[in-house]
Amino acid sequence: MSNVRFDELELMLMAMFEQKTLKGTIQTLTEVQQLVEEDAEMAVLVQQSIQKLQQLNEQQFKGLELEWYKPDEPNQKVERVADE
DSSP: OOOOOOOHHHHHHHHHTOOSSHHHHHHHHHHHHHHHTTSHHHHHHHHHHHHHHTTOOHHHHHTTOGGGGSOOOTTOOOOOOOOO
16 A cells, blocks of 8 residues: 655645546546646646556545545535524
């Protein structure tokens, strides 16, 4: 079992593009690579994330709990309770 460590930026990136499977997430990030190739920092971040993900198995991927790193939904309705 490999001991792969992700930094916070890698986790946030993976959370944004997470798919149902490890393979699907790697595929999506591979597609994203083409879109960010002109941004050197982003390109390196995507490449590092893909390389690390390729060292994981499906169970390890599911254990990452990426939902903690997902951005808040911009159109999410917030219910507020007014004091009476």
